[in-house]
Amino acid sequence: MKTTRRKFLKATGAAGIALGALGTTQACALSNRPAMTVTAMGSGRPRRVIFLVSDGMSTGCLSLADAFSRMVRGRGTHFYELLKNKKASRGFFLTHSLNSLVTDSAAASSAWGSGSRVFNGALNMLPDGETVTPIHWLVADKGYVTGLGTTATVTHATPAGFASAVDSRNDEATIAEQYLGRVDVLLGGGKLFFHQDLRDDDRDLAGEYVAKGYAHWTHRNQVIAQGETPDKILGLFENYNVPYTIDQKQSEKLTEEIPTLAEMTRAALASLEKNPKGFLLQVEGALVDWAAHWNDSGALLWDQLAFDDAVGVCLEFVERNPDTLIVVTSDHGNANPGLNGMGPAYINSDESFARLAKSKASYYQLLELLGEDKENTDPALIQELVLEHFGVEVKDEHAEILAAARAERELAEIHVQQRSFTGQLGQVIGNHTGIGWTGSTHTEDITVIGALGPGQEDWAGIIKNTDAFALMASHFGIDHRNRSMTPEQAREFASLAPKNINNHWA
Ligand SMILES: [Zn+2]
Numbered sequence: 431m432k433t434t435r436r437k438f439l440k441a442t443g444a445a446g447i448a449l450g451a452l453g454t455t456q457a458c459a460l461s462n463r464p465a466m467t468v469t470a471m472g473s474g475r476p477r478r479v480i481f482l483v484s485d486g487m488s489t490g491c492l493s494l495a496d497a498f499s500r501m502v503r504g505r506g507t508h509f510y511e512l513l514k515n516k517k518a519s520r521g522f523f524l525t526h527s528l529n530s531l532v533t534d535s536a537a538a539s540s541a542w543g544s545g546s547r548v549f550n551g552a553l554n555m556l557p558d559g560e561t562v563t564p565i566h567w568l569v570a571d572k573g574y575v576t577g578l579g580t581t582a583t584v585t586h587a588t589p590a591g592f593a594s595a596v597d598s599r600n601d602e603a604t605i606a607e608q609y610l611g612r613v614d615v616l617l618g619g620g621k622l623f624f625h626q627d628l629r630d631d632d633r634d635l636a637g638e639y640v641a642k643g644y645a646h647w648t649h650r651n652q653v654i655a656q657g658e659t660p661d662k663i664l665g666l667f668e669n670y671n672v673p674y675t676i677d678q679k680q681s682e683k684l685t686e687e688i689p690t691l692a693e694m695t696r697a698a699l700a701s702l703e704k705n706p707k708g709f710l711l712q713v714e715g716a717l718v719d720w721a722a723h724w725n726d727s728g729a730l731l732w733d734q735l736a737f738d739d740a741v742g743v744c745l746e747f748v749e750r751n752p753d754t755l756i757v758v759t760s761d762h763g764n765a766n767p768g769l770n771g772m773g774p775a776y777i778n779s780d781e782s783f784a785r786l787a788k789s790k791a792s793y794y795q796l797l798e799l800l801g802e803d804k805e806n807t808d809p810a811l812i813q814e815l816v817l818e819h820f821g822v823e824v825k826d827e828h829a830e831i832l833a834a835a836r837a838e839r840e841l842a843e844i845h846v847q848q849r850s851f852t853g854q855l856g857q858v859i860g861n862h863t864g865i866g867w868t869g870s871t872h873t874e875d876i877t878v879i880g881a882l883g884p885g886q887e888d889w890a891g892i893i894k895n896t897d898a899f900a901l902m903a904s905h906f907g908i909d910h911r912n913r914s915m916t917p918e919q920a921r922e923f924a925s926l927a928p929k930n931i932n933n934h935w936a
Pocket residue numbers: 486535719720723764872933934935936
């Protein structure tokens with residue numbers, strides 16, 4: 431499906447966000463529960479598997495997020511607590527795709543979801559056009575129930591890797607059709623691909639879900655309501671993605687109307703746990719990746735904390751249900767943020783890092799406030815808004831560079847990956863906070879795995895992303911194995927590889 435301009439505007443227009451409407455503490459929807467250590471644990475095969483993905487979470491984000499959480503919330507993170515828990519398993523994923531050392535989220539999630547590496551941009555489709563069967567379809571066939579929760583569209587690459595097979599991740603309209611009857615609980619953004627007035631083919635797909643027994647949720651009140659949770663849910667809370675946590679915290683309207691990832695996760699568990707046989711649930715914190723592409727440290731850290739709250743909800747569930755396996759990980763690194771030593775003998779590092787607490791908006795919001803005329807951005811307006819929303823004073827010469835970067839004028843002597851406005855802004859703010867970035871795209875790094883529950887011992891050491899499929903299949907007693915291709919076999923199809931992936935949202 432191609433998105434027409436009219437429909438795209440309709441889709442993004444709804445994300446209008448009132449900045450400064452509320453103080454931080456007032457609007458904070460994040461949990462204040464201390465990080466927990468789970469003690470109860472089952473053995474044998476899990477009946478329930480929860481697979482949590484912080485998309486694009488470079489390894490350095492783990493310690494940064496824990497330090498940031500201690501600074502702004504007075505407690506550490508659940509993810510760190512899980513890794514520190516001596517009863518848990520710790521491991522790493524090798525993240526490569528079929529045609530690149532650096533994967534995109536579609537190939538990464540396909541590797542987990544089907545055990546087959548595919549070209550970047552493809553979802554469970556081999557280069558010769560043959561599809562492979564994703565894990566949610568196999569699990570559903572065995573009588574288990576399945577769920578997907580995300581802060582992106584529910585049809586975005588990471589959720590789709592568990593429950594769809596298409597030649598391009600961009601075909602979210604088809605992915606939305608493939609979920610029907612195969613995924614019981616869907617929570618996130620993406621009305622654009624379900625609602626008749628937003629889909630280009632005018633198909634009332636949401637209506638078809640309702641006809642098949644799904645409750646269609648569009649408001650946070652439905653997610654947090656007490657009482658019986660429906661067996662099947664299509665929960666769509668934005669036309670495209672849900673807002674960055676840092677922006678949601680500043681808006682009373684968004685806080686009231688749109689659930690947090692933790693709230694979505696709690697509702698998904700309440701629905702899925704009613705099935706006596708068991709379930710497979712994937713939960714994704716998607717905007718950590720998007721913030722990393724933009725070198726936006728404040729947005730990244732707040733969304734990592736929102737993801738961590740979802741981890742906390744799942745750890746509570748595991749404590750109550752020891753027959754549940756929880757796996758927490760990432761699909762790939764992205765721009766690898768890290769705190770550089772600041773000042774003589776690095777003694778200014780902590781006070782630099784502390785400046786991150788002053789961030790009150792995402793770069794997305796800043797760009798909205800700068801207006802549509804990219805050619806003629808006023809350097810003084812950049813200085814004013816960056817000081818107001820990020821607590822950073824931008825030097826005159828840097829404001830000139832930022833204005834030129836926004837107009838996409840040629841800049842001399844810069845790191846090509848960071849020639850964009852957001853890349854330059856990341857460096858300007860990094861001079862004050864100490865946060866540096868390797869670039870603005872995904873990285874080849876291994877990713878961290880924390881696992882707890884029956885079967886956790888298999889999720890340890892350095893394993894391939896494709897191993898996740900075999901492990902999940904064995905947990906659910908599934909014999910099916912998908913066809914796969916070696917990089918050598920795939921080479922003759924190289925010219926067919928998708929090339930139209932937008933790096934900023936991949
Ligand atoms: Zn990405």
